[in-house]
Amino acid sequence: MVAVLRTEGLSKRFGSLHAVEDLNLQVEEGDIYGFLGLNGAGKTTTMRMILRLIRPTAGRVSVFGKDIREDWIGIMSRVGSLVELPAYYPWLSARKNLEILRLATGGLPRARIDEVLALVGLERRMDDRVGTYSQGMRQRLGIAMALLPRPRLVFLDEPSNGLDPHGINHIRGVIRDLNRQEGTTFVISSHLLHEVEITANRVGILKEGRLILQDTMQGILARTVSGLRITAEPAGRAAELLRAQPWVRGVKAEETGALRVDCDPDAFARANSLLLQNGVTVSELTPARRTLEEFFLST
Numbered sequence: 001m002v003a004v005l006r007t008e009g010l011s012k013r014f015g016s017l018h019a020v021e022d023l024n025l026q027v028e029e030g031d032i033y034g035f036l037g038l039n040g041a042g043k044t045t046t047m048r049m050i051l052r053l054i055r056p057t058a059g060r061v062s063v064f065g066k067d068i069r070e071d072w073i074g075i076m077s078r079v080g081s082l083v084e085l086p087a088y089y090p091w092l093s094a095r096k097n098l099e100i101l102r103l104a105t106g107g108l109p110r111a112r113i114d115e116v117l118a119l120v121g122l123e124r125r126m127d128d129r130v131g132t133y134s135q136g137m138r139q140r141l142g143i144a145m146a147l148l149p150r151p152r153l154v155f156l157d158e159p160s161n162g163l164d165p166h167g168i169n170h171i172r173g174v175i176r177d178l179n180r181q182e183g184t185t186f187v188i189s190s191h192l193l194h195e196v197e198i199t200a201n202r203v204g205i206l207k208e209g210r211l212i213l214q215d216t217m218q219g220i221l222a223r224t225v226s227g228l229r230i231t232a233e234p235a236g237r238a239a240e241l242l243r244a245q246p247w248v249r250g251v252k253a254e255e256t257g258a259l260r261v262d263c264d265p266d267a268f269a270r271a272n273s274l275l276l277q278n279g280v281t282v283s284e285l286t287p288a289r290r291t292l293e294e295f296f297l298s299t
């Protein structure tokens with residue numbers, strides 16, 4: 001596999017703050033790489049360093065196997081990005097904004113503009129001034145701008161910002177289709193594990209500027225499984241029975257009334273038969289998953 005992005009010892013300090021510390025990322029061709037971390041973890045700072053919007057304090061970045069300082073223009077012609085707010089002219093339409101970008105990029109057919117506008121679902125409003133757009137529409141335009149030159153590698157910093165559930169789903173579909181059909185590699189930052197769970201195949205988790213974990217999505221999910229989630233009736237009796245078992249480390253009731261049982265997730269059948277034999281009705285029994293927040297607290 002070819003690494004399309006590699007960072008080595010990448011670090012950024014702002015005064016005494018170590019915003020990013022000794023980061024070694026590896027993204028391979030065809031990956032959808034979920035770059036996860038809570039607010040302030042250093043995701044945007046990392047992307048800005050990779051895109052040379054800010055200068056690293058230390059370390060190196062290579063894209064398509066080349067140091068970004070070597071062939072910056074060549075590399076950037078095959079990279080698309082939306083980091084923080086999209087940059088556009090508010091007094092022009094989406095179509096005009098993309099036309100300016102197309103002329104600046106060079107070599108793209110005009111039809112590509114309609115193509116990307118349709119891709120992000122902006123075709124109905126494409127001739128309206130961008131200044132009149134809602135936040136979600138601006139975000140869609142930003143994504144269209146990132147995708148315009150058919151990049152091989154795309155950086156999207158929190159692409160769901162401002163999007164409604166339908167928009168989030170739509171953009172997720174766009175990312176997945178481009179990845180499958182054209183082999184486009186994506187690096188997508190998020191502070192929510194479940195947000196990248198469906199699309200990403202590889203994940204890097206950043207905590208206070210350090211990469212604490214980099215693994216396949218499957219590997220990450222395996223680590224976040226912790227026990228069982230059980231909805232049963234009567235719940236109190238179920239909790240009591242479970243607590244009495246030597247293989248149960250603890251039982252907590254969620255706000256929804258479901259029980260979170262801290263035990264080996266393989267104890268599936270054992271839990272089920274215990275409850276059934278004691279006259280408890282089980283309506284749901286699934287592996288319990290820790291959220292990213294809980295996962296962070298435990299590492």
Ligand SMILES: Nc1ncnc2c1ncn2[C@@H]1O[C@H](COP(=O)(O)OP(=O)(O)OP(=O)(O)O)[C@@H](O)[C@H]1O
Pocket residue numbers: 014017019037038039040041042043044045046191
């Ligand atoms: N220009 C700057 N000057 C000083 N500190 C900065 C600057 N840019 C970022 N930081 C600090 O660096 C740390 C990392 O910020 P960054 O924006 O990279 O986090 P993030 O992971 O993108 O967070 P979020 O999920 O909130 O977008 C934060 O503590 C932030 O305050």
Ligand SMILES: [Mg+2]
Pocket residue numbers: 043044045157
């Ligand atoms: Mg950020």
